[in-house]
Amino acid sequence: MARLRKAARIWGDPKAREIGQRALITPDDRVFTIDPPAIFGRRAPVEIEIGAGKGEFIIERAAEFPERDFIAVELSATVTRVLAVRCGRAGLGNLRVVRMDARTLVNLMLPDRSVSAYHIYYPDPWPKERHVKHRLFTPTLVASLFRTVEPGATAYVATDVRDYAGEIFPMMLAAGFIRAVEAAPGADRTGFARKYVAAGKPVFSASFRRPRESKNP
Ligand SMILES: C[S@@+](CC[C@H](N)C(=O)[O-])C[C@H]1O[C@@H](n2cnc3c(N)ncnc32)[C@H](O)[C@@H]1O
Structure with a gap:
């Protein structure tokens, strides 16, 4: 609940939302491929964090390696909003956020041999037997x-x-x-x-x- 309230507060601030939206990759019906060079406008090694949470690691990592490009993938809409605003505020041109199930991204949308690190x-x-099907x-x-x-x-x-x-x-x-x-x-x-x-x-x-x-x- 506190997390939801925090995300709503952050996303409710028009300035923060505008910053977050700049960091977000928004696939639509016309986009079936995520093509990193098209997103970043250059060919560079691409690192992807799956289930990036609030981005503590990937923001530091992207700042550390400006010559590489980074995509933070997160399933939860609430967490993604906080993540996108934090990534946007970091002001890094080599870091973008996508909200989606990483299984869709990795199984269907990424080209062969396009990623240099996951x-x-x-x-x-998902420790309960009946929930095992949800495991990544x-x-x-x-x-x-x-x-x-x-x-x-x-x-x-x-x-x-x-x-x-x-x-x-x-x-x-x-x-x-x-x-x-x-x-x-x-x-x-x-x-x-x-x-x-x-x-x-x-x-x-x-x-x-x-x-x-x-x-x-
Ligand atoms: C236990 S948290 C860990 C977050 C972060 N990696 C960390 O270590 O602080 C797992 C994260 O993975 C996200 N997640 C779960 N299933 C996912 C999926 N299929 N695709 C993308 N993200 C997923 C959850 O929403 C959650 O933010």
Whole structure:
């Protein structure tokens, strides 16, 4: 409720809304592809954060790497409004926000080999058996992550749920990714990560690389 009120207050301010709308990518009926070079007006490595929440990590990351382009994907309309205003206020030309189910984006809308990194931190675990169907990670989604990353590109993952990590990590390997030694840069920098780290909770993070020599798609 407090979150809804906060989002309504922020979005109700015309100046904040105008700033947020500038950061938002709004797909419509004519747009079936998200084409990063068309959005950013240049060809640069593209990093995507799925379930970006309020953007604590991706805003810092986009500021850190101005030579790369960033898309923050968020499903919740409420959270997206807060995220878009925060991204707009950061004033970064290399960061845009899209409100959609990341499964639609990754499975259907992104071109092959168009992404240089995915960041997926603390996806909702849906622990109850009857809710498992809502989980982000499925073999289909993971195959699409593989299809859409460039050879040599990395998908970074973190979760606070041991059992979920135990499903995700083998799924990534089964899709053709290989485990990389590199630490996941957002594993301790997102909004949820900061809470978990402060509470001393264990987190399970890993990086997965698409081999350079991998074949189509
Ligand atoms: C537990 S929160 C973690 C947020 C952020 N990654 C962090 O670590 O602070 C999960 C986020 O993923 C979003 N989400 C859940 N399913 C999604 C989907 N299918 N596509 C895009 N975002 C999704 C939720 O709305 C929520 O904001």
